[in-house]
Amino acid sequence: MAVDDTSNVDAGRDFIRDIVQADLESGRHRSVVTRFPPEPNGYLHIGHAKSIGLNFGIAEEFGGHCHLRFDDTNPVKEEQEYIDAIEADVRWLGYDWGPHLYHASDYFEQLYEWAELLIRAGKAYVDDQSQEEIRTNRGTLTEPGRNSPFRERSVEENLDLFRRMRAGEFPNGARVLRAKIDMASGNINLRDPVLYRILHATHPRTGDAWKIYPSYDYAHGQSDAIEHVTHSICTLEFEDHRPLYDWFIENLPVPSRPRQYEFARLNLSYTILSKRVLTRLVQDGHVSGWDDPRMPTLAGLRRRGVPPSALRDFVRRIGVAKANSVVDVQMLDFAIRETLNRSALRRMAVLKPLRVVIENYPEGRTEELEAANHPDDAGAGTRRIRFGREIFIEQDDFMENPPKKFFRLSPGAEVRLRYAYFITCREVKKNAEGEVVELRCSYDPATRGGNAPDGRKVKATIHWVSAQDAVSAEVRLYNPLFTRPDPDAANFSSELNPNSLEVLSDAKLEPAIVADNAAGPAQFERLGYFVRDRDSTPGRPVFSRTIGLRDTWAKVSAGG
Ligand code: ATP
Numbered sequence: 001m002a003v004d005d006t007s008n009v010d011a012g013r014d015f016i017r018d019i020v021q022a023d024l025e026s027g028r029h030r031s032v033v034t035r036f037p038p039e040p041n042g043y044l045h046i047g048h049a050k051s052i053g054l055n056f057g058i059a060e061e062f063g064g065h066c067h068l069r070f071d072d073t074n075p076v077k078e079e080q081e082y083i084d085a086i087e088a089d090v091r092w093l094g095y096d097w098g099p100h101l102y103h104a105s106d107y108f109e110q111l112y113e114w115a116e117l118l119i120r121a122g123k124a125y126v127d128d129q130s131q132e133e134i135r136t137n138r139g140t141l142t143e144p145g146r147n148s149p150f151r152e153r154s155v156e157e158n159l160d161l162f163r164r165m166r167a168g169e170f171p172n173g174a175r176v177l178r179a180k181i182d183m184a185s186g187n188i189n190l191r192d193p194v195l196y197r198i199l200h201a202t203h204p205r206t207g208d209a210w211k212i213y214p215s216y217d218y219a220h221g222q223s224d225a226i227e228h229v230t231h232s233i234c235t236l237e238f239e240d241h242r243p244l245y246d247w248f249i250e251n252l253p254v255p256s257r258p259r260q261y262e263f264a265r266l267n268l269s270y271t272i273l274s275k276r277v278l279t280r281l282v283q284d285g286h287v288s289g290w291d292d293p294r295m296p297t298l299a300g301l302r303r304r305g306v307p308p309s310a311l312r313d314f315v316r317r318i319g320v321a322k323a324n325s326v327v328d329v330q331m332l333d334f335a336i337r338e339t340l341n342r343s344a345l346r347r348m349a350v351l352k353p354l355r356v357v358i359e360n361y362p363e364g365r366t367e368e369l370e371a372a373n374h375p376d377d378a379g380a381g382t383r384r385i386r387f388g389r390e391i392f393i394e395q396d397d398f399m400e401n402p403p404k405k406f407f408r409l410s411p412g413a414e415v416r417l418r419y420a421y422f423i424t425c426r427e428v429k430k431n432a433e434g435e436v437v438e439l440r441c442s443y444d445p446a447t448r449g450g451n452a453p454d455g456r457k458v459k460a461t462i463h464w465v466s467a468q469d470a471v472s473a474e475v476r477l478y479n480p481l482f483t484r485p486d487p488d489a490a491n492f493s494s495e496l497n498p499n500s501l502e503v504l505s506d507a508k509l510e511p512a513i514v515a516d517n518a519a520g521p522a523q524f525e526r527l528g529y530f531v532r533d534r535d536s537t538p539g540r541p542v543f544s545r546t547i548g549l550r551d552t553w554a555k556v557s558a559g560g
C-alpha cells in the first residue's frame, strides 16, 4: 500500500454518493437508508469515524436516515460497556440516529425462522463435522472443497437437529447449520458457509434465551433487509462476501432488497486500527485504558482534547476511494491544529521551569499587564497577567554557550518577554552538580508592553509565568504509540514506542488556565494545545498535550 495524500479527492463527492444520487434520480429508491453496524466488542476508533461520517453524512445530505445497528451476534466478546461507549462516541461526533437504534439480536427469531425455511427448501443442512474438519474440507483458492458426509441429510432430520441445537441439547461446537450452495465455488465464501453455531453464552440483550447464534454473513444482509436499508456500505474486505449477501437476499422472502457497496478502510501511519490489537493494548496494560490519549479510539481522541469537528473535517478531507491506501497521520494533526487555532484561547505556561530573578525590579512590587486571548479574534478579549521580580521561563529558552543561530536567552543577550519587557541575562547560578538553577537578569522599564522607544530590536520573544502566581501542574506529552510508520499488527508489542508518554511533573501555569474551566484545549503559547485531564485533583491540575504547534522554531526566530 502506498502512502498517499488524498487531499486531492474532491471532498463531498465520491463514487458512493454518485451511486446514491443516481438511484434517487432513476427512481430505484425514493429515499436513502444507510446504517452504521458496529460489533460491540470494543471501542470505536478513527477508522469507524470514516464509516460513520460516510453513512450518517449520506443520510443527512440526501434527506434520508442512518440507523445505528449493533451487530451483536457473538455474546462471547460483546459487552454492555462497549454498547454504551459506542452510543456516546457517535453522539459526540455529532450524529443522531433519532428513533433508529437497532440490534441484530432484535431479529434473532426472524432469522431463525428463515433458517428453517432454507432447510425446508433443501438449501441448508446440519453438519456434524468438527470445526477443524470443516476447515480442511473447505479447500483452498486453487482447490475445490469436499462435500460434507452430512450434506445429504433429509429435511426432517435437519429440522429435528436444528431445533435441538436451539433447545440447547448439544455442547458448543458439536454441530453447525450450513447453507447448501457449492463446495466447488471459486468464491470460498460460497462453499456452504456456516449460518449458525452452538454457543452456550449469556447475551447482553437476550440473556440465556439462545443457545445458537447466527454468523455475521447470515445476520447482516437480512438485518439490512428488515430495516429497509437501501445502501449497505462496508469496507473492501467484504467485497468477496457480496455474492453470499445477494444469495441470502434472493433465497429468502425478505421485505426489501438492499445492495452492498464497498469502500477502502482508513489506514493511518504510525497507527493500528484493529479492535483486536486495541483490545490487547488495553488488556496487557500498554495503555491506561480505552480512552488513553495515545489511543486512536474516539474516546482517546476526545480525552486528548481533539474536537469532534476536527475529526469530521479530517474524514471529509480524506474522501472515499475504492483502493486501499495509508493516510499520513500528519493530515489528522493538520485538521486538529486548524480547528484549535481558530477556537483555542491563548495562555502562557512553562513546561520545564527555570527561575529568573530580575534584579533591578523592586522587591515586593508587582504590576498587571494586558494579554490578548486570541491574536485573530478581538472578540475573545484580553486578560490581565501579573508581572513581578521573579518569573519562570522555559529551560530550553536559555543556553549558556549558545550556537550562532540561537537567539533566545544567553549570558549578555536581550530578549522580549511576551506582553512584558525586554530583559538581559546578567548572571547564571548553578548548583553543586553544575546545572543552571537560576538566572539573574535586568529589565528595561522603558520597554513595557514589549517595545523599545529607541527602536532597538530583539530577535526572540519568549513566554514566562510569574513565580508568585504560577500554579504547579503535571503535564503529559504524547508521541506516537508505534515506532514505525507501518506498524505490524501481528507483531505490535515489539514495535511499541517506549517514549509515547512523557510526564512533566513541575510545569508552571498562569492562573487563568486553571480558572478557565474551559471544556476545550487552550493554546499554551509557543508550545501547543493542552487540555485539562480528568485525572486532575483540586490541588493538582493535570494537563495533556492535544497537539504541538507545527513550527515553533520559525515563530521564535521571527520574534513571535
Ligand atoms: P476491526 O477489524 O478493528 O475489528 P471491524 O470492522 O470488525 O473492526 P465493526 O464494529 O464491525 O469493526 O465495524 C463497524 C463498521 O465500521 C463496519 O462497517 C466496518 O466496515 C467499519 N470500519 C471498521 N474499521 C474501519 C476503518 N479502518 N475504516 C473505515 N471503516 C471501518
Ligand code: MG
Pocket: 039
Ligand atoms: Mg466487523
